[in-house]
Amino acid sequence: MTRIAIVTDSTAYLSNDYIETNQITVVPLSVNFGSDTRREGVEIHTREFWDMLPGVKELPTTSQPAVGEFVQAFEKLLQTHDSIIGIFISSGLSGTFNAAKTASGMVEGDITVIDSKLTSYPLEAMVGEAVTMRDEGKSKEEIIDRIQYIVDNQTAYFIVDSLEHLHKGGRISGVSALVGSLLQVKPVLYVTKEGKLDVFDKVRTRRKALDRILDLFREDKAANAGKPVHLAVIYSNNLDDAKEFQERIGNEFPDVNPELSELGPVIGTHVGPGILAIAYYFG
Template sequence: MNKIAIVTDSTAYLPTDTIHKFGITVVPLMVNFGQESHKEGVDITADQFFARLASEKSLPTTSQPSVGEMVQAYERLLQTHESIIGIFISSNLSGTAHSAETAARMVEGDISVIDSKITASGQARLVLAACEMIEQGLDKEAIAAKLNAMVESIKAYFIVDSLDHLHRGGRISGVSALIGSLLQVKPILHVQDGKLELLEKVRTRKKSLARITELVKTAQDPNKHLTLTIVYTDNPSDAAEVAEQAKANFPGASISTAQIGPVIGTHVGPGLIGFIYDQQ
């Protein structure tokens, strides 16, 4: 019997080869166009989603996995593993972690649930760290403790192309959305205590990118290694260009790009560029 299984949800946006390599179980969230529901990463890809989003008049909605789906995943894994570590999207962004915790109390087994307080590549970073620690032979308690410490070190800044999706999703007030549209503001968002919040309003995209670069530079510890992921929605060429700029701005850092998929894309809309980083 294997010792520790890793479970996460689809908003980590892990590459398929990574999922297979480490045997990660991914429980999908749902994106809903009217009465039509799709499992993220199973029934609909990111590219398919953003292509459809461009032609839809109504904003899609999202929904979390049910407690029953979590129970099924746990029970299946406990047949072949001694324990489970679940790493999920911030509980302030989705109810997924709450479903995972409820399911854990319903199943007889050794299960630890980690609230990542982040999503996308920040969540993926925790999942990969857990897999690496399993390979190193650490026990579940040691891994969970290290993951909870890492949670506090992962930071994120996002630039959204439009305030419209945030407004329609109830994230900001109508007045703020109107002012943003009139002044062509490119808002900078950040994740604070697991919540997506407005940090600053900057007039142009170029200035917004310069500002988040400055924020990361200010926070950078020369004695630690910086791991930075440029996340994007439907704009891979923009992300590649920003990544090249980041390599010049952060020499020695580990820099990559990663696409954000349907569930998070529903709330932030097309054209997003973000920096998700941590230092170890």
């Protein structure tokens, strides 16, 4: 049987047990507190990050892995595997995918890298499906086709407590951040097909923003009637809110079994605490 290695980055937020059990290689991004740089999932973990954040004077920044880290990981894996599938955070949100792509051209071997166009739960789900198919003995081409299907058919909508983190991190325009601050608008944000953040709609309250998100999901679900739904409620240091939203979705859509997915240090740096989102795909 052809041995296929699966590689991802730390923003998939996989548990250590899952990583070890399924032999996944994770190349971490980093969070920078001034000159103090810590690798996500290695030198800083989710709970520690959220505990630290209120006490920092300046918002932390993030950095992608160096090309050399991917070269090293790929070369090591190809000593024991026939091929590699790498699935990474959206190139519209981070330079991680491009670094992995560059590294794949520097290493001799069968390496395919995929831009997930998202992060967090969708990236986790892609890795999970790749693992399942690998363990079922599916070919590399079959796995890649399935992952690309998810990339092309995924959707994510979310709201944040404050646009400050997105604005300071350069992930949203200054005008949008200013409007949100002055008018107390709660924008419904989404990730475009190109994998970049944008404003989908603007509503006046958090409750109405959540209503709008569920209306959008309802429309998509009707358009994909009969297909299985893969959906998660994504949150950042607001588990009670996430559970309440999860319960609401479960009550309104009895055939949907929403998962919970917490953002860690790198994505948390850019969105801040209090995010609520749904990410999903059908089929």
